[in-house]
Amino acid sequence: MSAIPTTPTDTRPVLVTGGAGFIGCNIANRLAEDGHEVLIYDALSRPGVEKNLAWLKERHGALITDVVADIRDEDELARAAREAKAVFHMAAQVAVTTSMVDPREDFEINLRGTLNLLDALRLKNDGTPVIFASTNKVYGDLADIDFRLEGQRYVPQDRHVRDHGISEARPLDFHTPYGCSKGAADQYVLDYSRSFGIPAAVIRMSCIYGVRQMGTEDQGWVAHFLIRALEGETITLYGDGYQVRDILDVSNAVEAYLHAWQHIGRLAGRAFNLGGGPSNAVSLRELLAHISDLTGRETSVRFEDWRAGDQRYFVADTRSIRSELGLSAEVPWKQGVAMLAEWLRESRGLDREVPAEQQAVA
Template identity: 60%
Template sequence: MAIVGGSGFIGSNLADSLLSDGEPVLVIDNFSRPGVEQNLEWLAQKHGSHLGVETVDIRDQASLACALAPAKAIFHLAAQTAVTTSLADPAEDLDVNLKGTFNVLEAARRAGMPVIFASTNKVYGSLPQIGVREADDRYEPDDETIRANGVDETIGLDFCTPYGCSKGAADQYVLDYAKSYGLPTAVLRMSCIYGPRQFGTEDQGWVAHFLLSALSNRPITIYGDGKQVRDILHVSDAVAAYRSVLARIDDLKGQAFNLGGGPRNAVSLRALLSEIAAMTGRDIVLRHDTQRTGDQPFFVADTRKAEAALDWRAHVSWREGVCDLASWLLQHRLQPRSETARYVA
């Protein structure tokens, strides 16, 4: 089993799950993101010789094809992941996210291997067609069905920002390779995934970023008014979905699924910050800036298609998951101190 981008946040958690079940895993990564070597060291210490590693950049088509040749399936998680970075350097964003995905698909096509691709809710754009109204601490859709169930896969693609374009085009290439070549591929359009092994920066991994900032007494910048709503999904539930898709790939090939916490795990930025303040006992210093390009006032994934097709659901509630992540961050990302005891919701 090959995990392209396997030293990253989701990739390392997925690798750990597979390895723990006795499945050999090949991690393919260029290790360009600072800190990911810590995830690889953790995997190597825990699983030893069952873990294989190849240092390859997905933009290097020949080296990638050679590295992937022994695999029987590919989880493709490698990407340039930040909207802000894509705006600053759209050429590299295109090269990594679209050309890199094309290289993965071509290697898989030659070998006839399944590909499970990590896409994003950003393929739906800023969702201007969904009218929203203000509630106490959040935006909520005017449409009652969307308010109850979230945004489903039929909403229509509407790329916005270079990141949305590159990931959206890659998403469509992955689906087309099932149509054009019969390759067993599937796409998971992820909402906000969080959990252990996440680095958490202002540009990507905002749940961990909020927690790290609060625990370190650093100010947090909110872009917009903080009433934006997202459904957050614990990484253990995301991993279960990825594995379920692969197990059913012959029946599901050529399909895209929204993957998020769903309405049960929908939370506004303001509500999450209030929960973190109460959980940590810290006064959080907030700064405000203008809303960022392409931001969605409301995105909650309608996961009913995934639930039915995968026999899957999100099990970790967002409060429980945030407590879990806070404890992990204190132990592994911050200096050990008396606060390393697990938080209780």
């Protein structure tokens, strides 16, 4: 990957909000590998992320500094932003389910926290670029798209959507408090670029998976499925399991984020969809079949009702971001999931051999 165009004498850190989280710590790791000082800003509120921060410090030493603070702390965030030569804004409340339980906190973290950062950069007024992690949930539940069931997955009737996925031209349609808070933040980032000249771009992500993902049932579902299967536990599917996502290995996502910084001059004020694209589209049932192959045993599954705002299909049309940034080919999903399974085995101390008493399907 090409070097980021910043002068060697610029020793200011790159600020990564949410930098102890899954994608944030992978971005921070790559930045430090390239010789940048990195300032991690994270409340460490999600279980397990403190291990990511410890890993970064052990791996990169003095290149990694951290501020343990909440994105809602306007003064602390402004102090961190004043030091930065660039910002990757990854901090967020990340679960639709949590937003349904406490929509006010979801609003405070995702929208007010983003506005705190944007206003700090506006007042700083030195052209500090910011790349914002948005979501495919800004497009709503896509209920107007007709599907047919084909094998183990839903397939769009529309040939263009089937061949290319959902593009940035798709109208925004915020569903659930999470969709509203992230979608509104997405629009604030774009408008602060337009209104105040902040070099800012938005990346609307589909499902990212990979090493250092602390998957739970509410977020990080690829890792969650693997963890449950490796531990011989039952996996709950919400809906019928035929819903399709285009999953993308985190190494590809990191490349996109860093290239977005490299090319921020022409990307500023624009939003891009990022995911695995049609070649990495997979249904939940297809993923579980692959996990069964990886673990050597049938995966135990139970079904529950659909969740609010769940999309039966989302595949990102990545042609725009790929043509703008010249990105590498995506890691094939089966290969990437196998690599994540191996990392989870090692990091969680799981044996390769499954005890006989765990091999029965519940």
